[in-house]
Amino acid sequence: MCRNIKTLFNFEPPATEEEILAAALQFVRKLSGFNAPSKSNQAAFDTAIEEVADAARTLISSLMTSSHPRNREEEAKRARARTAARFPRRA
Numbered sequence: 001m002c003r004n005i006k007t008l009f010n011f012e013p014p015a016t017e018e019e020i021l022a023a024a025l026q027f028v029r030k031l032s033g034f035n036a037p038s039k040s041n042q043a044a045f046d047t048a049i050e051e052v053a054d055a056a057r058t059l060i061s062s063l064m065t066s067s068h069p070r071n072r073e074e075e076a077k078r079a080r081a082r083t084a085a086r087f088p089r090r091a
Helices: 018-032 039-062 073-086
Strands: none
Touching: 018 039
């Protein structure tokens, strides 16, 4: 779906409020087709972001797993390695 929406569950440290809001914003942008809404749609856009963020918080706090939490730095390092493999630098 949206490449900018990252997995927020089962990380140590847990997802921050900023990460949840950023994911909600990306989701609402994707659904609406607007990067930035018009003034007449701003209130609906903002309400949707808050509702999606609330749903995300509820989901994340309700999920359970038996696996160990993932480390954010290690996951970021793996993502950079995948990107480097996909897009090698040219001299």
